[in-house]
Amino acid sequence: MLIYKMLNNDKFRFLWMAHPDWHFLIAAPFSFLIFLVDCLFSGKESTYRIMKRLKLNQKHAMFRLSYLNHYYSNRAIYNYGWLLYSNVEKIKKAINQFEVVGLKHLEHALNCDKGVIIFSAHVGCFFNVLFCEQIVKLVNGRKVALLSPENKEKRKMQIKNQIRRTFTDLNFDLIDITNKREGINIIRTLKKKGIIGCTLDYAYPYTRNKEIEFFGRKVEFPIGLVEISRKIEVVYLPCFSYIKKGRTTLEFMEMFHSIKSEDAERDIDTTSAKINTILENKIMEIPEQWSFWLRLFTAKPT
Secondary structure, three states: OHHHHHHHOHHHHHHHOOOHHHHHHHHHHHHHHHHHHHHHHOHHHOHHHHHHHOOOOOHHHHHHHHHHHHHHHHHHHHHHHHHHHOOHHHHHHHHOOOEEEOHHHHHHHHOOOOEEEEEEOOEOOOHHHHOOHHHHHHHOOOEEEEEEOOOOHHHHHHHHHHHHHHOOOOEEEEEEOOOHHHHHHHHHHHHOOOEEEEEOOOOOOOOOEEEEEEOOEEEEEEOHHHHHHHHHOEEEEEEEEEEEOOEEEEEEOOOEEOOOOOOHHHHHHHHHHHHHHHHHHHHHHOHHHEOOHHHHOOOEEO
């Protein structure tokens, strides 16, 4: 996506200065243009046709659902850019307006005296979780490491520096999943009862993957983290950032423990299936806010 690539270029820094309260004014017309191009020129690969094929909603609502999908995807990118480049004090003021749901689930997970894997899907901007003051206070000094896909080094440094500037007491790190040696960093973080943040609805070519069922399709699922956590024993905590009634909402769901039996393959399959079921259910509550419907286009039906 062109606008996503623009995050790497300082020439476009001005694009991300608008406060989140104004992002809807930027996203609405821009998303409508993308929606028109998508419907007119993308053929079978358009978001509209994919959603229609998957029977996500009533027929007459498909165009609206497709447009909103572009709209919320763009809003997530604008939010990401704003967090990366905006003034720290402005960020702190804005995040106090976030609505946090299910904070007791985070407290419960942190009280288990184990490493915690906070996982999500590409719904909204996952960085909202790290920039939320209520959550940082509960973390109380534990290491928080975010798994990062292939990004330019400049962007990675921008992420690290901005989060550390915003919360000086947060023990934050960014783990590059393109580097196989970083697996040691993941293990060390979890063994020391730290927190790993990640999205598990997309598998990259350079990660350890396994084909499983997702929305009635066979898709690649990243099992590397599941394999590691099985050996260490951790708790999984689903968390989603999305927009509800115009307000950024962070929702923590009920945690569950990793499984370890004599059958490693079955443990991995069971945990992966549970994660995917949670992702599916939440995505279907807010299908317009999940960014990866196009991923299912080439996936084989089960």
